[in-house]
Amino acid sequence: MIQGVPLQHILLLTTLLFFIGVYGFFTRKNLFTMLMSVELMLNAVAINFVVFNAYLFPENLQGHFFTIFIVSIAAAEAAVAIAIIVNVYRNIRTVNAERINEMKH
Amino acid sequence: MSVTLFYITAVAILLFAILSVTTRRILRAAVYLLFVLIGTAAIYFLLRYNFLAALQLTLYAGGIIVLIIFSIMLTSQMNNQLEKPNDLQVVLASITSVVGVGLVLFVILNHSTFITQYSEKIYHVKEVALSLISYQKNGYALPFEVISVLLLAAMVAAIIMAKRELKNKEQ
Numbered sequence: 526m527i528q529g530v531p532l533q534h535i536l537l538l539t540t541l542l543f544f545i546g547v548y549g550f551f552t553r554k555n556l557f558t559m560l561m562s563v564e565l566m567l568n569a570v571a572i573n574f575v576v577f578n579a580y581l582f583p584e585n586l587q588g589h590f591f592t593i594f595i596v597s598i599a600a601a602e603a604a605v606a607i608a609i610i611v612n613v614y615r616n617i618r619t620v621n622a623e624r625i626n627e628m629k630h
Numbered sequence: 631m632s633v634t635l636f637y638i639t640a641v642a643i644l645l646f647a648i649l650s651v652t653t654r655r656i657l658r659a660a661v662y663l664l665f666v667l668i669g670t671a672a673i674y675f676l677l678r679y680n681f682l683a684a685l686q687l688t689l690y691a692g693g694i695i696v697l698i699i700f701s702i703m704l705t706s707q708m709n710n711q712l713e714k715p716n717d718l719q720v721v722l723a724s725i726t727s728v729v730g731v732g733l734v735l736f737v738i739l740n741h742s743t744f745i746t747q748y749s750e751k752i753y754h755v756k757e758v759a760l761s762l763i764s765y766q767k768n769g770y771a772l773p774f775e776v777i778s779v780l781l782l783a784a785m786v787a788a789i790i791m792a793k794r795e796l797k798n799k800e801q
Contacts, residue, residue: 527676529633532744535673538640540734542647542666544727549651551723552715557656557702561663564694565647568670579677583749586761590770592682593762596689597777601784603694607701608791614705 532580536573543569556610556620564599571595632676639676643669654711660699667691681755 526532542565549562571592578588614620617627643666650662667690674683715723765771 526746526748527632527636528748530636532746533738533742534640536738537735538643540731540738541644544731544734545644545647545651547730548723548727551726552719553651553712554715555656555712557698557705558651558659558712561659561698562651564663564690565650565666568667568690572670572673575674575677575679575682579679580746581744583747583751585768586753586758589679589682589753589758590762590773593685594773594777596685597781600689600693601781603697604788605784605791607697608788611701611704612791620705 526580535576539569539573554622567599639669639672664695678752681758
């Protein structure tokens with residue numbers, strides 16, 4: 526733990542970070558910026574795992590490993606998502622989420 | 631010392647996060663996101679989880695951001711500005727975020743009887759790695775294997791996704 530910083534302050538930071546991500550996800554229309562907002566949210570959750578581990582159970586490493594797995598899954602997710610976005614761009618020449626409506630009825 | 635450092639990092643993270651979701655230039659959004667991720671690594675360093683901080687820097691700040699920036703360049707839309715979100719959307723998203731923050735903070739501040747423990751222990755890479763491959767108690771061999779299969783599947787999926795167009799052209 527960081528000596529002198531209460532747990533609540535770090536939770537405040539991660540809460541604000543998560544909801545900034547939510548705000549970005551709702552207001553953005555570009556697929557790349559939506560992906561970035563998702564990364565922000567994932568990042569906030571990962572900090573939460575680490576902080577709870579460091580403050581409440583410093584003898585164990587569960588939160589630590591959860592974050593390692595979150596980071597690796599985020600890498601896989603970003604790779605697949607970007608492949609899909611590039612493919613969408615090749616097919617319909619746009620990455621605007623509102624103009625991807627070919628399969629909509 | 632580390633207290634001031636933490637608060638400076640926290641303010642910087644929030645500032646860059648807000649800039650990242652509100653700027654109208656897409657490449658700048660990616661760079662601000664990079665700063666947020668580096669700030670997160672700094673918090674991990676302050677908590678003395680050095681392996682995790684290194685992982686954050688190499689995988690997130692190094693890997694994912696480079697991937698995003700390269701694909702932004704591939705879709706060649708660096709110079710045009712993103713369109714403004716309409717006002718209704720901004721208002722609704724702000725309400726959602728503020729209500730969410732209020733709800734979560736209400737729960738955190740009302741049920742904050744956390745029993746925090748102080749530990750001087752620093753986990754070195756060797757300990758973390760041994761725990762990652764051990765199949766005894768507190769070992770993570772199974773999720774480690776599952777993650778490796780998932781990464782392989784994601785890699786194959788990404789390659790197939792990117793190659794489909796080429797095949798169509800040949801036919």
